[in-house]
Amino acid sequence: MRRSAPAVVRAVGLALALALALTACDVSDIPRDPQRVTMAVGRDITSLDPAATFVSANQLAMNLAYEKLVVAEVADGRPTGRMLGQLAERWETSADGLQWTFFLRPGHRFDDGSEVTAEAVKFSFERTLKLKAPPAQFLFFLRSVGAPAPHEVRFTLRTPVPFFLQVLAVPTASIVNPKVMAQAHGSDLGSRWLATHTAGSGPYRVARFEKGQQVMLELNPHADRQPEYFKEVSFLIVKDDATRAIQLAKGAIDIVDPVSGTVDDWMAAQPGVQVVTGLSPTVSFLHLNNERPLLRDVRVRRAISLAIDRELIGKALYSGRTSLLRGVLPAGVPGHDASLPLPRYDPQAARALLREAGVAPGTPLRFTVVGDGSGASPLALAISSQLEAVGLKVVIERISVAARTKIMKGDFDITTQSINLDFPDPSIIFNFVYNSAMIGGANFPRYRNAVVDKLITQADRSLDPTERVDLYQQAQRIVLDEMPTVVLFQLDWQRAARxxxxxxxxxxxxxxxxxxxxxxxxxxx
Structure with a gap:
């Protein structure tokens, strides 16, 4: 049973060796300019609209073209816990935590020269809510936004939110120029136009959007923050791990992020290349569709968890740069419970549970894999092999990133997803994965439990840190028992640069x- 993941690695290693042998010239035709920085992206960039997407590849350019009210202070690769004003000069909150008032810095301008005002902030948040795309789920607590003065914005919340400032620092909270409405088609609020353009006040703006190829940014001449050196930023779509590694080694590109575990050692050995690793709050899941008849049975869900050798996969596919989780929350996140057991690998117990549940050998299970690469991911192949070793017949279905709404609609059996905690708060994982209100959006497992919903709601409303931890730990024990989704591991993150x-x-x-x-x-x- 343990041969599956190493076999995958050997196949990937062979593919890399062939790529290295066959590649005799630079695959990039972008002329070198020292004031242009080029980053290779492994997935298609499908939309640049902050209100339409929170896919990380889409947020790369977004983060440079837009500004937010606040940003998180960062030191030595980690947030310090302090929030700094970006568009906001200062802010204050009411005693009950239901009203927040922000006072804007004067002089910030969108890329057309118009000023960033309170009305623009109000427009941006209301637009996100009206579009009702996945990013609107970040703002579930927002009752209204007002603009009592040109540089004064007032948020009224439905309930106190202890992580409100942190939410305002994510790309979903980017401030968009209201003039984008001139580009609106029907009821899309300008979303079609913003998919390939930007209308922000950040240091850069989109100069060129070539679908499936690259996104090129140029200077925003009206930005308050003018870049110190790089005049152009290019995000180049390069889906193959080996090709990205080769391009970086040749100096055709400047940054690869993330670095695949199949090429990291080779890349680190190249002259002129630095590979940096850090512990990231990224949790990898194998989501199980709880609405499928087969997966409604908790014994089947537990069997799937027992069938997966997380340690072997981590060593073979990620060079050991994974950590098994005690529960669903990484260490350092409130609610993490060090007393919980680590997940167990026991294929014999998995087979017994499947027999007990009446699952016949060869029962089909559709594994929907999201990606734009040339084949199924090594992780998907390794998991499939281990599930087949306990008697399931796994059929891998590949879909493009653009077609991932298929998963949101529940048209899958199992699928993988990595969730990054943009700030260290348990609300992200519990709301996105386990809150039934998010079914049809972020709740891929389509999990429903009224008790868990109530605990999440109580925790999100509490301003008492001790009470929040207790509530989340109660919810955590329930979801670990019911196993609506399989927590795989926490990932280290690697980036490489010239x-x-x-x-x-x-x-x-x-x-x-x-x-x-x-x-x-x-x-x-």
Whole structure:
């Protein structure tokens, strides 16, 4: 049973060796310019609209083209816990935590030269709620937004939210120029246009959007924060791990993020390349569709968990750069419970549970894999092999990133997903994975439990840290017992860059986001 993951690794290693042998020239035709920085992206960038998507690949350019009211302070790769004003000069809150007032810094301008005002902030949040796309779920607690003065914004919440400032620092809270409505088609609120354009006040704006190829950013001449060195930022779509590694080694690109565990050792050995690893709050899940007849039975869900050798997969596919979780929350996140047991690998017990549940050998299970690469991911192949070893017949179905709404609609049996905690609060995982109100959006397992819903609601409303931890731990014990989804592991994150890239202030809590506006090449003066 244990041969599956190493076999996958050997296949991937062979593919890389062939790629290295066959690649004799630079695969990139982008001319080198020291003031252009190029980052390879492994997935298609499908939309740049902050209100339409929270897929990390889409947020790369978004994070540079837009500003938010606040940002998290970062030091040595980790958030310090302090929130800093970006568009906001200062803010205050009411005693009951239901009203927050922000006072804007004057002088911030969108890329057309118009000023960022309170009305623009109000428009941006109301637009997100009206679109009702997945990012609107971040704002479930928002009752209204007002603009009592040109530079004064007032948020009224339905309930106190202890992590409100942290939510305002994610790309979903980007402030969009209200003039985008001139590009609206029907009821799309300009979303079609914003999929390939930007309308923000950040240091860059979109110069060129080539679907499936690249997104090129240029300077925003009206930005308050003008870049110190890089005049252009290019996000190049390169879906193959080996090709990204080769391009970086040849100097055709500057940054690869993330670095696949199948190429990290080779990449680290290349001259002029630096590979940096950090613990990220990224949790990998194998989601089980709880509405499927087969997976309604908790014995089947538990059997699937027991069939997966997480340690072997972590060593073979990620060079050991994974950590098994006690529960569903990483260490350092409130609610993490070190007393919980680690997940168990026991294929014999898995087979027994399947027999007890009346699951016949060869019962089909459709594994829907989201990705734009040339084949199924090594993780999907390894999991499939281990599930087949206990008697299930796994059929892998590949769909594009653009078609992932298929999963939101519940048209799958099992699928993988990695969730990154943009800030260290348990509400992200519990609301996105286990809150029944999120079914049809972020709740891929389509899990329903009224007691868990109530505990999550109580925790999200409480301003008492001790009470919140207790409530989340109660919910955690329930979901571990019912196993609506399988927690695989916490991932380390690796990024690689040419050694002449300097001034990186990287936040491992928000992987792939770079401070390109303050970065430079080391030889630049």
């Amino acid at each position: 050694s002449d890239i300097a001034g990186v202030n990287y936040n491992f809590s928000q992987p792939t986001f770079y401070n390109f506006d303050t970065m430079r090449r080391a030889e630049a003066r």
